[in-house]
Amino acid sequence: xxxxxxxxxxxxxxxxxxxxxxxxxxxxxxxxxxxxxxxxxxxxxxxxxxxxxxxxxxxxxxxxxxxxxxxxxxxxxxxxxxxxxxxxxxxxxxxxxxxxxxxxxxxxxxxxxxxxxxxxxxxxxxxxxxxxxxxxxxxxxxxxxxxxxxxxxxxxxxxxxxxxxxxxxxxxxxxxxxxxxxxxxxxxxxxxxxxxxxxxxxxxxxxxxxxxxxxxxxxxxxxxxxxxxxxxxxxxxxxxxxxxxxxxxxxxxxxxxxxxxxxxxxxxxxxxxxxxxxxxxxxxxxxxxxx
Numbered sequence: 001x002x003x004x005x006x007x008x009x010x011x012x013x014x015x016x017x018x019x020x021x022x023x024x025x026x027x028x029x030x031x032x033x034x035x036x037x038x039x040x041x042x043x044x045x046x047x048x049x050x051x052x053x054x055x056x057x058x059x060x061x062x063x064x065x066x067x068x069x070x071x072x073x074x075x076x077x078x079x080x081x082x083x084x085x086x087x088x089x090x091x092x093x094x095x096x097x098x099x100x101x102x103x104x105x106x107x108x109x110x111x112x113x114x115x116x117x118x119x120x121x122x123x124x125x126x127x128x129x130x131x132x133x134x135x136x137x138x139x140x141x142x143x144x145x146x147x148x149x150x151x152x153x154x155x156x157x158x159x160x161x162x163x164x165x166x167x168x169x170x171x172x173x174x175x176x177x178x179x180x181x182x183x184x185x186x187x188x189x190x191x192x193x194x195x196x197x198x199x200x201x202x203x204x205x206x207x208x209x210x211x212x213x214x215x216x217x218x219x220x221x222x223x224x225x226x227x228x229x230x231x232x233x234x235x236x237x238x239x240x241x242x243x244x245x246x247x248x249x250x251x252x253x254x255x256x257x258x259x260x261x262x263x264x265x266x267x268x269x270x271x272x273x274x275x276x277x278x279x280x281x282x283x284x285x286x287x288x289x290x291x
Contacts, residue, residue, distance in 0.1 A: 001155040004059035006146035010138025021135040028060035037065030055140040057241040078117040243290035
């Protein structure tokens with residue numbers, strides 16, 4: 001069992017360039033990957049998403065890539081003489097206009113915008129892919145390790161809560177036969193009161209009790225609920241993406257619990273059902289974190 005939240009960091013370098021990759025993720029119904037990186041690596045984005053897909057199946061994933069040059073590469077420097085001469089001419093005209101002396105200073109001209117041109121060598125992105133992949137896989141391994149660690153804690157908590165739900169369901173099951181007895185006694189007392197303690201027709205009473213028993217029977221719901229509990233443990237022990245399966249199973253548990261509450265017509269059972277629904281909501285919230 002793995003959660004959908006986690007963080008991972010990886011880095012690699014070839015002596016000239018260092019690549020640092022950071023990965024963080026939060027809950028999401030599907031898989032959504034966003035990569036923020038220098039423009040020169042845009043051509044690698046599809047490959048990066050494919051690698052990420054090898055490690056995780058669900059979650060909103062944000063990937064951040066930054067680079068650092070470890071050694072200064074030789075970058076040819078050129079001077080835009082035409083632009084420098086244009087600056088020189090403009091400054092000379094301005095000096096004449098205001099009646100000031102002007103002395104040409106080539107060093108000063110070099111500090112003006114776009115006079116010095118630096119050739120930026122475009123990196124071979126394909127050649128950098130192994131470097132990027134190494135940093136990315138390292139980040140994803142750390143990220144998955146954190147997911148698994150958090151998922152283990154969530155799994156323990158979920159198993160504990162489901163065990164508590166089983167105990168509550170067992171109490172409902174123990175209470176179920178007594179509901180009919182209480183109903184029969186209350187019905188007999190009510191009829192006797194209305195008839196001023198006259199004899200009660202046992203056949204008519206038996207019919208009413210039988211009708212109530214059929215209407216309030218929750219045996220099938222309890223059996224299905226127990227089956228859902230067992231399925232939960234089976235799915236929780238599986239690997240891979242199990243969050244959606246568990247979410248569906250919690251919905252089915254909630255449905256059976258609601259049916260029990262509506263059919264039982266009993267205060268004590270109603271109290272137990274409210275407690276079960278409260279625990280189921282806590283379980284549902286936790287399951288939203290599972291991949």
